[in-house]
Amino acid sequence: SYRMGFDRNHQRICLTVPMFHVFGLTFGAAASLTYGSTLVVPGVAFNASETLQAIVKEKCRTVYGTPTMFVDMLNELRKGSISLPLLDVATIGASPCSPELLANIQNELAVKRIVIAYGMTETAGTIFMSDREDGTDIAMGSVGRLNDHYEAKVVDWNGDTVPFGMAGELCVRGYGTMLGFWGDEDKTKEVLDRDRWYKTGDQFVLRPDGYGNVVGRLKEVIIRGGENIYPREIEDLLNTHPEIIESYCIGVPDERLGEEVCAYVRVKDSVNNTELSVDAVKQFCKGKIAHFKIPKHLRVVDQFPKTASGKIQKFKLLAMYNK
Known part of the structure; x- marks a missing residue:
């Protein structure tokens, strides 16, 4: 809470993440008690529209969320029916956030400061997080600094x-x-x-x-013809595509190379699910990443299988591919 700057002024925090996970419980609810912050819970389950309405109605200055939650909030905000106040802090955790999404959060949600948190239940909370004076440029390039103790x-x-x-x-x-x-x-x-x-x-x-x-994740490394491929590099690139709002890559079986890259993507509401082709994605990636990292397969989905805390379940994507 000190690194969040909660000691500087009273905060009204919109907590969208579940409190049965460490992000919502220790980093959210418990941290808010340290300096007597007000905690606003929009509903029993996350809903982008209800969250934005709660921020306006309750005059929240800080909002917590997973990357997917912020993607959904941005999509709802783009409909133009809600105008948000200036926010002090947007806190993001539970899974990696692409630089493209971080830039959109700061610009479209009008957030003064973005805080990235990295931790897990096994460590009772955050291990790394943004420092109190860090700018968005640091948030885009790291998960923050190692916590005390x-x-x-x-x-x-x-x-x-x-x-x-x-x-x-x-x-x-x-x-x-x-x-x-x-x-x-x-x-x-x-x-x-x-x-x-x-x-x-x-x-x-x-x-x-x-x-x-x-x-x-070590278990998510794709080994294609002896080359180690880290999905996040490809995902960060795909998230800059003008028609893609969220992407995840997995390794799928290939008889010759062992594994090939398959990209699962969500596209913007204005794009028909059949309009984005694998050839278009290959052309978009060409020259921006190594040729062997470019996805060979593409699947367009309406939503991704995730845990209640917002973490992607890639094993379910593989099961979907193998059906």
Whole structure:
């Protein structure tokens, strides 16, 4: 809450994320109590229109949400039926946010400051987050700075620490780290070592100044003909396409190369689902990313399978592809 700047003035916070997840409970509800902020809950489940109306009616100055929630709020705002007041802070967490979406949030929602938060239930809240004086340019290039009382390191496949700036698996340690999974010692040993370093499963780059950025999930790396492809790089590019509002990429079976890239996208309401072709997407990507990263397959969907906290369930996308 200090990094959010809640000590500077009284905040009325619109909390759209569920409180049965760590983002909504500790980073949202509990953090709001630190400086006596007012918490506004628009409804029992997220609805973009109801959220925007609550921001206006309750004079909220801060809004929390996942990237998908902000995508839906922007789409609703573009209909022109609601005019929002100037917002102090937009706080984004639960899954990675593309630079394109961050720019749209700041410009179209008229937000003074964007805060990025990175954490998980196993660490009792945030591990990295934007500092109180960070500008949007820093939010676009990182998930913030390491929180107090936490240690972090990035390791290779052998468990050896890699130099700053090199990608590897993020491991963290602190007094908020879980003791283990209840009744599952084997699973606990998979993610917690003897020195209590927790293996996040995230491919991460750490900088000497304590800031870092998520490259992708280790389990989501696409291996095409021996080349490692990180889906987020492709997703960030696709999200700049004028007709695409949200995208996710997965690896799908390929007899020759082992895996190929398949892009799942949501398009704008003004675009017919059949209008965006895979050839058009390939042409858009050409010259902007390495040729082997360009999606071979394209699927246009109305919505994505996600958890209640807004995290994409890519295994369900693969199941949809295999049907």
